[in-house]
Amino acid sequence: MKYPNSIKKNYQNPLTYKNRGMDLEDELNLSNEYYLEIDKALIFKKPTPIGISKVTYNNKGKIIEKAYFKEPSTLDYNGLYRGKYIEYEAKVTKNKTSFPLQNIHNHQIEHIKKILIHQGIVFLIIKINEHVYLLKGEDFINYLNNSIRKSIPFDFIKNKGYLIKYGFNPPLDYLKIVDKIYFKEDK
Amino acid sequence: MKYPNSIKKNYQNPLTYKNRGMDLEDELNLSNEYYLEIDKALIFKKPTPIGISKVTYNNKGKIIEKAYFKEPSTLDYNGLYRGKYIEYEAKVTKNKTSFPLQNIHNHQIEHIKKILIHQGIVFLIIKINEHVYLLKGEDFINYLNNSIRKSIPFDFIKNKGYLIKYGFNPPLDYLKIVDKIYFKEDK
Numbered sequence: 167m168k169y170p171n172s173i174k175k176n177y178q179n180p181l182t183y184k185n186r187g188m189d190l191e192d193e194l195n196l197s198n199e200y201y202l203e204i205d206k207a208l209i210f211k212k213p214t215p216i217g218i219s220k221v222t223y224n225n226k227g228k229i230i231e232k233a234y235f236k237e238p239s240t241l242d243y244n245g246l247y248r249g250k251y252i253e254y255e256a257k258v259t260k261n262k263t264s265f266p267l268q269n270i271h272n273h274q275i276e277h278i279k280k281i282l283i284h285q286g287i288v289f290l291i292i293k294i295n296e297h298v299y300l301l302k303g304e305d306f307i308n309y310l311n312n313s314i315r316k317s318i319p320f321d322f323i324k325n326k327g328y329l330i331k332y333g334f335n336p337p338l339d340y341l342k343i344v345d346k347i348y349f350k351e352d353k
Numbered sequence: 354m355k356y357p358n359s360i361k362k363n364y365q366n367p368l369t370y371k372n373r374g375m376d377l378e379d380e381l382n383l384s385n386e387y388y389l390e391i392d393k394a395l396i397f398k399k400p401t402p403i404g405i406s407k408v409t410y411n412n413k414g415k416i417i418e419k420a421y422f423k424e425p426s427t428l429d430y431n432g433l434y435r436g437k438y439i440e441y442e443a444k445v446t447k448n449k450t451s452f453p454l455q456n457i458h459n460h461q462i463e464h465i466k467k468i469l470i471h472q473g474i475v476f477l478i479i480k481i482n483e484h485v486y487l488l489k490g491e492d493f494i495n496y497l498n499n500s501i502r503k504s505i506p507f508d509f510i511k512n513k514g515y516l517i518k519y520g521f522n523p524p525l526d527y528l529k530i531v532d533k534i535y536f537k538e539d540k
């Protein structure tokens with residue numbers, strides 16, 4: 167699916183925009199805004215961790231004049247759904263046959279294991295071959311424990327993961343999959 | 354309790370540092386590091402939300418050359434404890450008789466209400482008169498609904514809140530209070 171850039175530029179109101187030309191992050195942000203709007207879940211993208219090295223002041227307040235991006239040690243999104251803690255990372259690969267593991271830092275892998283120990287819900291959302299899959303943290307860790315490969319084959323993701331279908335609003339209704347696999351509901 | 358600034362400057366290793374001259378944020382960060390270390394909980398301070406207006410590149414990667422602090426719409430800390438979602442805000446007031454409500458933004462109040470609806474654990478940690486109290490989100494919202502004052506009297510915090518005692522490590526063992534009031538344990 168390719169759409170002209172002009173559509174992306176016209177992006178104004180997230181809740182009426184028709185899910186075209188967006189990247190995965192936009193799609194998830196809009197889905198989370200929708201969930202917030204209808205009081206379904208409280209899930210936010212964490213701010214990118216930043217190290218600040220220089221701050222000055224002007225009449226509007228503090229201004230950051232030098233800063234750098236830090237490597238994240240947790241996952242992109244976290245929040246609260248049906249009383250449960252939920253955290254996930256979203257990744258896109260242009261690779262068609264596998265998902266390269268260099269996309270996930272070692273600290274993040276350790277963090278996924280800890281969330282599982284503390285009984286949270288944790289997963290990856292992977293966009294590969296123009297399809298979006300939810301891969302449970304448990305299945306991801308199992309794969310790492312049983313493989314020496316530096317990538318996850320597409321077939322593994324297709325078989326173990328759950329396809330998240332595109333819709334109008336929310337663009338990616340991933341909580342439908344969460345209901346099914348974590349709350350054992352099949353609506 | 355007042356300690357010379359020189360002690361603060363000597364701060365090196367968080368886990369051996371003796372809890373002196375620290376501010377509330379340091380005390381909570383060290384407590385959360387301790388909880389992480391002993392595998393008790395996964396609770397992190399969220400990065401301050403920042404709007405980036407200018408980025409350049411050098412040989413080390415991206416450098417932020419202009420950015421500003423955004424107003425937070427959620428609370429400072431969130432995470433996972435005993436399978437439950439937990440979120441809280443930490444505030445210090447120098448005021449001795451009351452906690453000024455301007456310390457908490459309207460967006461944050463709305464967010465606290467939503468966490469309660471979605472069955473998360475939410476509270477404020479307030480340092481007032483050199484003591485630290487945990488005030489449950491429920492009690493905070495009740496106070497707002499039943500008062501037109503622009504501050505919470507110290508007596509209300511003392512009566513409705515729970516005193517968090519200072520210790521060596523963790524400096525502020527607030528999860529002991531969480532166990533008691535949310536998990537009905539009295540150890």
